[in-house]
Amino acid sequence: NAGVTQTPKFQVLKTGQSMTLQCAQDMNHNSMYWYRQDPGMGLRLIYYSASEGTTDKGEVPNGYNVSRLNKREFSLRLESAAPSQTSVYFCASSVLRAGGPGETQYFGPGTRLLVL
Amino acid sequence: GNSVTQMEGPVTLSEEAFLTINCTYTATGYPSLFWYVQYPGEGLQLLLKATKADDKGSNKGFEATYRKETTSFHLEKGSVQVSDSAVYFCAQTSGSRLTFGEGTQLTVNP
Numbered sequence: 631n632a633g634v635t636q637t638p639k640f641q642v643l644k645t646g647q648s649m650t651l652q653c654a655q656d657m658n659h660n661s662m663y664w665y666r667q668d669p670g671m672g673l674r675l676i677y678y679s680a681s682e683g684t685t686d687k688g689e690v691p692n693g694y695n696v697s698r699l700n701k702r703e704f705s706l707r708l709e710s711a712a713p714s715q716t717s718v719y720f721c722a723s724s725v726l727r728a729g730g731p732g733e734t735q736y737f738g739p740g741t742r743l744l745v746l
Numbered sequence: 747g748n749s750v751t752q753m754e755g756p757v758t759l760s761e762e763a764f765l766t767i768n769c770t771y772t773a774t775g776y777p778s779l780f781w782y783v784q785y786p787g788e789g790l791q792l793l794l795k796a797t798k799a800d801d802k803g804s805n806k807g808f809e810a811t812y813r814k815e816t817t818s819f820h821l822e823k824g825s826v827q828v829s830d831s832a833v834y835f836c837a838q839t840s841g842s843r844l845t846f847g848e849g850t851q852l853t854v855n856p
Binding site: 736 | 780782839843844
């Protein structure tokens with residue numbers, strides 16, 4: 631099993647450009663998540679999908695949209711990139727419903743995004 | 747709201763030293779508690795977890811005990827190795843999500 635995969639690994643954008651970060655998991659997990667990681671701030675949840683067909687806002691959703699394409703795939707879209715969105719983005723998945731007792735999340739390797 | 751507070755880093759130790767990374771939480775109810783580790787250039791991996799008070803999670807020589815009375819989940823290891831150099835994150839379930847601490851950078855020198 632590949633686990634959680636993310637593409638691309640690294641991307642440079644100009645302010646105002648758009649892009650979609652792709653995430654896929656092959657563990658048949660129900661829940662999927664998108665986080666951003668910034669120095670000194672830990673991980674902050676952008677959006678999550680508790681099950682196929684549902685999505686919910688996390689802590690920092692502004693400037694982002696998501697699509698749960700099917701059970702395996704969960705994409706994150708930046709419609710008009712801003713320098714404040716320079717970050718490392720991680721996708722994760724879990725078999726249990728988000729926040730369930732003992733829920734364990736499995737993370738992808740991350741996408742490093744630089745917005746100029 | 748629910749939150750997780752970790753000791754400030756970075757932490758630098760010599761090989762075979764004793765490690766403690768403090769973690770305290772605020773929560774309504776009884777969250778599950780986790781330690782995740784992030785090696786350079788990689789995503790986070792679950793290190794250990796505890797789902798109820800007085801549970802002890804353990805893995806790879808690391809341990810943490812869920813202390814409800816002090817709302818703490820401190821990470822310990824008796825003898826660290828160079829390969830333990832990484833960023834360690836404490837986390838708790840918080841409603842329908844995980845809430846992470848800021849992370850603690852650990853460097854172990856030979």
